[in-house]
Amino acid sequence: MTTKDRGLHARVLDSLGPAITAGEYPEGSVLRTDELAQRYEVSRSVMREAVRVLESMHLVASRRRVGVTVRPAGDWNVYDPQVIRWRLAGADRPRQLRSLTMLRSAVEPVAAGLAARYASAEQCAALTECALGMVATSRGQQLEAYLVHDIEFHRVVLNASGNEMFAHLGDLVAEVLAGRTHHQVMFEDPDPAAVTLHVSVAEAVREGNAERAEALTREIAVGALQELDILAP
């Protein structure tokens, strides 16, 4: 079962979406629903549903008598998880990772500050557990296990901020961290300093020290930016 059966239209999207975000059809290209339906061997109804979804992502615009035209990349819903996944799978993955990392660097420190104020006892416990897990797996080529704890750590912080917009960045951060581990230069064990910082953040949140939590998370962010050579001279 290569393609999970979420319906025909979804299978079409899995192919057409990445093609568009990869720039395979340049901005302004005109597609015709009937032709697409033939190409993908589905009925027009199914193709129409797929087009409607692409339209809701602002990837294309459908106009009578002209067809389905590909919109400029600047119009795309870059926060749509689906679009993000498609773009991360494509050629401009590095560029995408930079954008996402910057966003993360801007938001996470603020989220950590809020978490220090609003985190529940359970969330504090979860955070500490994650930090300890990171420490435990930080040496000896246990990158995958480390990644799991790292992702969970950041997800808990974002959730604990109490802001739904921040919380929704959890999946996005997960993608970035996974991408870093899997596609970046990541042969060695993680930076010990980063591990320590995470432990300290958990501590600061537990103590309710918002300013410290924010400052420490900002240090983590700086590290993430430096990894991608985004730094001020």
Added chain:
Amino acid sequence: MTTKDRGLHARVLDSLGPAITAGEYPEGSVLRTDELAQRYEVSRSVMREAVRVLESMHLVASRRRVGVTVRPAGDWNVYDPQVIRWRLAGADRPRQLRSLTMLRSAVEPVAAGLAARYASAEQCAALTECALGMVATSRGQQLEAYLVHDIEFHRVVLNASGNEMFAHLGDLVAEVLAGRTHHQVMFEDPDPAAVTLHVSVAEAVREGNAERAEALTREIAVGALQELDILAP
């Protein structure tokens, strides 16, 4: 033409989308496509297209033999402009404005810092123009004109950051600022301090002083948060 003719399915969405985001159908509610099609007096095909769009926004999930079930609010694509508009039009508008303002406060300072490094000459000019426009309209009940300049100012900053994720928050910030002017206590002229800060940010960006631009924008952000009573005791 009350409802612009973007197709039948769009008209259905204009009604069904807000109903769902307003919590009119509680989490877990089950809708049936056929019934909805009858209720809205459209064909099943049209209703299916509408459902597909709602599905892509993670507002609902469609499963065979059970129907179209409303997903928990935590799953919704809260960054989808359409969803944001629906929610801003609904009852939890205040809550929504808080979330958005927090996000804005986290991102804009960083964006301003980047803008100071990467803004083009045209963008610097536009920024200065906006700031001057704000000064010119800051007194004498010209709130609407002031708003236009304010929105444009922040949009230029976000665009000048060179980060597409930041740039895409332009519309969102516009919504927040418009909401603030139209639905908040905004009978008086804008705070003179805020106006001055905007002028200074334009200055800092022009000089390429990233740290100053960031710090000043952070002050603007603090003001925005204080307006909504989001402040540290």
Added chain:
DNA sequence: TGTGACTTAAAAGTCAGACTTTTTGTTGCT
């Protein structure tokens, strides 16, 4: 030559109906 009104045709949009597939819940047997 230019311009404005009229015609045409291409593509999306809409609809109705028949059929398929998956999944759930029930029933009946051991």
Added chain:
DNA sequence: AGCAACAAAAAGTCTGACTTTTAAGTCACA
């Protein structure tokens, strides 16, 4: 009580006919 077969409900799919919008071409007239 547990399991297996069965029935029905709802989404999913396909097809074909029809409508609507609108870009583009055409023709007459100034």
